[in-house]
Amino acid sequence: MDFIVAAARKAIEELYGTQVPADVISLQETRKEFEGQVTIVAFPIVRYSKKNPAETAEDIGKYLQANVAEVAAFNVVKGFLNLVLDQQYFLRVFHEEILGTGFGRIAPNGKKVMVEYSSPNTNKPLHLGHVRNNLLGYSVAELLKASGYEVIKVNLVNDRGIHICKSMLAWQKWGNGETPENSGMKGDHLVGKYYVVFDAEYKKEIKALMDQGQTEEQAKKSAPLIVEAQQMLQQWEAGDAGVIALWEKMNGWVYEGFGVTYANLGVDFDRFYYESNTYLLGKDTVEEGLEKGVFFRKDDGSVWIDLTAEGLDEKLVLRADGTSVYITQDLGTAQMKQDDYQMDESIYVVGNEQDYHFKVLFLILEKLGKPWAKGLYHLSYGMVDLPSGKMKSREGTVVDADDLIGEMIRTAKSKTEELGKTNDFPEEDKNALYRNIGLGALKYFLLKVEPKKRLLFDPNESIDFQGHTGPFIQYTHARIRSLLAKAAYQPGGDAAGVELSDTELDMVMMLGKYPAQIREAAATHSPAVMANYLFELAKGFNKFYHEIPPIVKTEAGAQKQFRLNICRVTGDVLRQGMSLLGITVPERM
Structure with missing residues (x-):
């Protein structure tokens, strides 16, 4: 325009x-x-x-x-x-732009952006919150790539600290040599099992100490298990060979398990950073801040920054004993990533419980005079809730990602078989279809909502072939592919002799928005923009399909070719747009 x-x-x-x-x-x-x-x-x-x-x-x-x-x-x-x-304007746009092979492909803009997402702890499997995080991060990265950015997908793994020592210690005490191979458990589930074991045994010790007269706070600090776990962490930091070997073995199990879950979710990464390599970073940044007068040292030797003028508070950046806090290593890691890639922008996909942390982190980097700090962005997202009583995990507290994926595929199978449209499919094709539908339903449902909003995810509601769902869009794509095959579609045609009905004009206008929707979704870091556009496009196509005469039976000519072209481009946009959400659209359903 x-x-x-x-x-x-x-x-x-x-x-x-x-x-x-x-x-x-x-x-x-x-x-x-x-x-x-x-x-x-x-x-x-x-x-x-x-x-x-x-x-x-x-x-x-x-x-x-x-x-x-x-x-x-x-x-x-x-x-x-x-x-x-004028109608001719829309017909010209359709034939000269929308039908072109480069439609929806945006030229490189010469800018580089990093998207950091997933960031799991290595003491337990990925859960429903991680699923939303991974899907958001992956989709935002794909949308940015499609809008012309060079994108680096990064995973910063929290692979050290007291949490992993708890799993390690519990496995040492009660594992009896159990491994993923001899137990048949995924490695991340096995390590998570011993994290739960530690917690249960730790609670017993706390109760026993409280029965002996200690306060709850005293019991939590003096319980033998937590004391041993803290000693193990100190041994790890001192480079104790036995502790390091156990840590490497159990983390190896976890990474294999994570790899399976990531593959099932269809997400990937260009670079992994590990907290075990970054936790000492940031101390140089603290020294730099002291020299610049950005930080100040208190009488006990601890280092702080005063952010009260910005409506925040005083923030500790280095303990009195010289050890780091989270913000310290985040400052160092941010500098290291910038040194590695020289990005124009860096996006952190992290839940909204960390909103304050990122405000402080970005403000400190600005005050330190880092020219790249203006390009930092916290993609904050809300929690995911489930209807009570559904999808309880093996611990009964959080929903395991692998359990959720399995349940989605089973639900897709059940609902698809009810319709009876896959009876003639080979078994292998059926299983691939159920997987596509189940994962498409999960991804679409989590991505169609603005990231900042908390959402209620109902697995059954997400698999509806007529509602505002992924399967509805997948089914529309399959219908288009079937129609084009029946019509023996061949590319071609021009505007001569074509008359636009209102429905056809609506479709041309809707299709023409696709590149702008990519740009908007990328600029706002919101896959919901693309998800909702695709739903409106699929809905518009179904209206078009029902209002025009049956295309396959229509006499050959310019009008029929134009309508088939609308079908082809709509199918292409649905396929490409859904792929930016990480969703595969089947050829047949």
């Missing part, structure tokens, strides 16, 4: 004798109850016209109808100028 903006600016110059910047021309899609396709908002223009909004809109409408070939008619509703564009 750039030509509308240019023409409106020219109209203002000729009508009112003044030049205006492009951002004065505000365009909207015309509301359904009015005639037209694009609306110019006249209110920002009245300062130049010295007339009321309706008179201003009328002036510009007459000018555009007289001077712009594409403007066939106009109408004014208060301060809104609704333009009716």
